[in-house]
Amino acid sequence: MPHAIHTEALTKRFGNFTAVNGITFDVMEGEIFGFLGANGAGKTTAIKMLTGLSMPSSGIAEVGGFDVCRHAEQVKRNIGYMSQRFSLYDDLTVAENIEFYGGIYGLGFREIRQKRNALLAELTLEAVQNTLVRSLPLGWKQRLAFSIAILHKPRIVFLDEPTSGVDPITRRQFWETISDTASTGITFFVTTHYMDEAEYCNRISIMSEGRIVALDRPAALKAQFQATSTEDIFLQIARGKKEKP
Amino acid sequence: MRQTGIIILKEFFHILRDGRTLLMLFGLPVVQILLFGFAITTDVVNTRIAIVDPSPDPVSGEIRQRLLASGFFLLEERSPDIASVERAFRENRIKMAVVFPQGVQENFFRDGNAQIQLIADASEPNTATTLVNHAQAIIMDYAQQKTRGDSPPPGIQTEIRMQYNLEMKSAYLFVPGVMTIVLMLICAMMTSIAITREKERGTMELLLVSPVKPAFLILGKVTPYFILGMIIAAVTLLLGFFVFDVPVRGSTGLLSAITVLFVLTSLGLGIFISTRTDSQMVAMMLSMVVLMLPGILLSGFLFPVESMPAALQFLSQAIPARWYLSALKSVMLKGTGIETIWKEALILAGMCIFILYLGIKNFKIRLS
Numbered sequence: 001m002p003h004a005i006h007t008e009a010l011t012k013r014f015g016n017f018t019a020v021n022g023i024t025f026d027v028m029e030g031e032i033f034g035f036l037g038a039n040g041a042g043k044t045t046a047i048k049m050l051t052g053l054s055m056p057s058s059g060i061a062e063v064g065g066f067d068v069c070r071h072a073e074q075v076k077r078n079i080g081y082m083s084q085r086f087s088l089y090d091d092l093t094v095a096e097n098i099e100f101y102g103g104i105y106g107l108g109f110r111e112i113r114q115k116r117n118a119l120l121a122e123l124t125l126e127a128v129q130n131t132l133v134r135s136l137p138l139g140w141k142q143r144l145a146f147s148i149a150i151l152h153k154p155r156i157v158f159l160d161e162p163t164s165g166v167d168p169i170t171r172r173q174f175w176e177t178i179s180d181t182a183s184t185g186i187t188f189f190v191t192t193h194y195m196d197e198a199e200y201c202n203r204i205s206i207m208s209e210g211r212i213v214a215l216d217r218p219a220a221l222k223a224q225f226q227a228t229s230t231e232d233i234f235l236q237i238a239r240g241k242k243e244k245p
Numbered sequence: 246m247r248q249t250g251i252i253i254l255k256e257f258f259h260i261l262r263d264g265r266t267l268l269m270l271f272g273l274p275v276v277q278i279l280l281f282g283f284a285i286t287t288d289v290v291n292t293r294i295a296i297v298d299p300s301p302d303p304v305s306g307e308i309r310q311r312l313l314a315s316g317f318f319l320l321e322e323r324s325p326d327i328a329s330v331e332r333a334f335r336e337n338r339i340k341m342a343v344v345f346p347q348g349v350q351e352n353f354f355r356d357g358n359a360q361i362q363l364i365a366d367a368s369e370p371n372t373a374t375t376l377v378n379h380a381q382a383i384i385m386d387y388a389q390q391k392t393r394g395d396s397p398p399p400g401i402q403t404e405i406r407m408q409y410n411l412e413m414k415s416a417y418l419f420v421p422g423v424m425t426i427v428l429m430l431i432c433a434m435m436t437s438i439a440i441t442r443e444k445e446r447g448t449m450e451l452l453l454v455s456p457v458k459p460a461f462l463i464l465g466k467v468t469p470y471f472i473l474g475m476i477i478a479a480v481t482l483l484l485g486f487f488v489f490d491v492p493v494r495g496s497t498g499l500l501s502a503i504t505v506l507f508v509l510t511s512l513g514l515g516i517f518i519s520t521r522t523d524s525q526m527v528a529m530m531l532s533m534v535v536l537m538l539p540g541i542l543l544s545g546f547l548f549p550v551e552s553m554p555a556a557l558q559f560l561s562q563a564i565p566a567r568w569y570l571s572a573l574k575s576v577m578l579k580g581t582g583i584e585t586i587w588k589e590a591l592i593l594a595g596m597c598i599f600i601l602y603l604g605i606k607n608f609k610i611r612l613s
Contacts, residue, residue, distance in 0.1 A: 076455060079454065091262045104252075104455045
């Protein structure tokens with residue numbers, strides 16, 4: 001199976017500080033890849049390099065088969081992105097937000113209208129399509145932000161802490177939506193700090209201090225660490241870090 | 246390019262749906278013009294004066310009438326002695342006193358030498374000077390008329406003509422001045438706020454991850470403010486023309502051209518400020534402190550550049566507002582063409598290109 005994402009010794013330094021320290025991993029096409037780590041472990045910096053928001057200091061990163069430095073344009077055309085803040089325009093309506101992002105991705109006028117209507121029906125947001133996003137509940141904003149991220153049919157979707165601040169039931173529904181969408185062949189690269197969410201991923205990697213310290217299927221990792229849950233694995237890694245001199 | 250159009254449209258939605266922004270955009274120039282025009286005027290009209298006339302006669306009477314008929318002065322009190330004048334000054338009831346000597350008429354016609362004293366409240370030096378000048382002119386005028394024919398007046402006669410602004414209206418200064426400040430403020434501040442707002446909300450990330458080219462993104466973000474800037478320039482000029490009779494004597498084409506240059510420069514400053522900070526608040530403060538203050542103080546709006554100390558004169562050359570204001574005044578009030586303002590236009594064009602380049606270059610660096 002071809003790789004959706006491929007990195008080799010990917011590194012980002014800010015002055016003396018190394019935020020991401022030579023990470024190497026592959027993400028298969030159609031996979032849900034969990035990118036875990038505590039706050040400050042380097043997750044956000046890594047995702048920024050993969051989405052072309054930040055230049056790597058050294059190493060290789062290929063997304064959708066394109067090098068992020070040399071072919072940033074092709075990378076951008078093939079990815080979708082949803083930030084942890086569900087970045088939507090508060091003072092635009094639901095429909096206007098969809099139309100805007102459709103237009104930004106170069107969709108034609110008719111295509112936008114078609115997709116907008118399909119999306120509104122799918123999300124059962126037709127009734128509020130002319131409501132300002134400002135007045136939507138958080139769970140709805142999250143679904144809208146997700147739909148917008150996959151509006152232009154990207155091959156790879158980056159979700160940066162897509163469930164932060166959302167209640168557990170909505171979180172579960174959201175992960176089901178991701179699984180459904182992944183089954184159509186879209187690759188998901190998801191960062192999260194909710195350890196229980198790792199169970200929804202095909203494979204997970206755990207980052208600590210800029211390095212990937214574990215990478216496998218959740219079940220295999222549990223066996224390797226003799227842990228009952230991913231939470232437990234995480235605690236073991238955190239403890240190991242402390243015991244180091 | 247279509248993407249730019251979509252961003253422009255979106256930006257207009259933001260502006261039109263935010264009452265505060267709209268109010269600021271159109272309220273600011275209107276309020277400033279009216280404020281400067283009616284409240285902060287440096288013109289002297291209806292200034293209260295006292296007249297001290299110990300022995301009223303036809304000469305003092307006629308001078309008094311001419312003073313009061315001029316429209317500059319209102320009679321607050323007539324008193325026979327100077328003591329009460331002191332009190333009136335202290336109580337701030339009068340700004341100037343005209344003191345006639347005993348027997349003016351006699352002195353004037355017999356000796357040909359009458360001395361009238363003008364006392365002005367110089368705690369406001371500019372006003373005092375203006376008042377005294379007006380009063381002196383009226384009295385001299387009277388004296389000349391009376392002596393004409395008897396003997397030619399000795400010495401050199403000066404005839405004064407206030408070129409380009411015959412009535413010495415301060416509107417001639419503040420309409421271009423306010424226009425300069427407001428354009429700079431709106432274009433630079435609004436642009437920097439609009440860009441930093443996207444950063445604060447996190448929508449900038451989404452735009453940067455999308456295939457939109459940074460140049461088109463900037464173009465889409467600033468075009469609405471360019472259009473608004475030009476509309477506001479027109480509104481200011483119309484307001485100046487209809488409310489304060491400030492004419493546009495030169496070519497409107499030339500006026501528009503230098504305004505475009507200045508608006509673009511201001512937009513560039515806004516872009517540049519937004520590359521220095523991620524916060525709307527900081528962007529606003531930077532625009533205010535870095536642009537507004539020098540814009541008002543060093544552009545020649547309130548204080549003439551020529552009378553500044555050499556160091557400040559030197560500094561003022563780096564301020565786009567100074568060159569724009571200078572060109573604007575020439576075209577508006579003197580009706581001159583490009584042949585006299587080519588220097589200002591060239592400097593503005595240079596600054597415009599430099600600042601836009603700086604802003605866009607820094608914007609790109611932040612993305613990659």
